[in-house]
Amino acid sequence: MARDDLAPLSDDALILLYAKGDREAARLLTARLAPRVLSYAWRVLGERAEAEDVAQEAMLRLWRQAPLWRAGEASVTTWLYRVATNLATDRFRQRRRRQATPLEAGPEPEDGQPGALAVLMEADRMAALQAALAALPERQRQAVVLRHIEGLSNPEIADILAVGVEAVESLTARGKRALAAALAGRREDLGYDEGV
Numbered sequence: 001m002a003r004d005d006l007a008p009l010s011d012d013a014l015i016l017l018y019a020k021g022d023r024e025a026a027r028l029l030t031a032r033l034a035p036r037v038l039s040y041a042w043r044v045l046g047e048r049a050e051a052e053d054v055a056q057e058a059m060l061r062l063w064r065q066a067p068l069w070r071a072g073e074a075s076v077t078t079w080l081y082r083v084a085t086n087l088a089t090d091r092f093r094q095r096r097r098r099q100a101t102p103l104e105a106g107p108e109p110e111d112g113q114p115g116a117l118a119v120l121m122e123a124d125r126m127a128a129l130q131a132a133l134a135a136l137p138e139r140q141r142q143a144v145v146l147r148h149i150e151g152l153s154n155p156e157i158a159d160i161l162a163v164g165v166e167a168v169e170s171l172t173a174r175g176k177r178a179l180a181a182a183l184a185g186r187r188e189d190l191g192y193d194e195g196v
Helices: 011-019 023-045 048-068 076-098 116-135 138-149 154-161 165-186
Strands: none
Touching (some): 011 023, 023 116, 116 138, 116 165
16 A cells, blocks of 8 residues: 555554554654654663664664554554563663663754754753653652653553553652752753743
8 A cells, every 4th residue: 555545553553453464654653663662762761772672673673563463452552562661671670780880861962953052952851851751660660761752541551561550650750859859950950040
């Protein structure tokens, strides 16, 4: 099918079409989902290279699952975030065994971005947020990123993390409080004046 004909289709419909051999459905689904999974993995892991590995592996697993996909059992997005969460958890465990220190994970400026000062200020803000996220316990970090950065609902997050909705609410509330406390004294040095 042509890409324009596929665009309005749901993720479930696209994965079923891919399972039947429609490569354009796979390209469209990848364009929809891969950036979101990469963003989530980067926020959770704090390292771009590891996040890319997790996102790539999660997408590969989705393609392997396609022929077995049963529409209606779980949403494609929820399933994919669950896989990415499990892969990220495995990465954390490997890190602890290696006792490696995470590399600084700042986004590199791309062409067409604002001036150097704005880029540096945004990098400082992102680094402060990433450091505050990294200080959270793993489950709180995952819940906060899924809820407040990826924009998923509490029931979706509950499915991904395999916990109840009340546990998600508790994890996100505690995570938000911890983030607010960690960043409270940084408003001025991060370029946020008091009137904002």
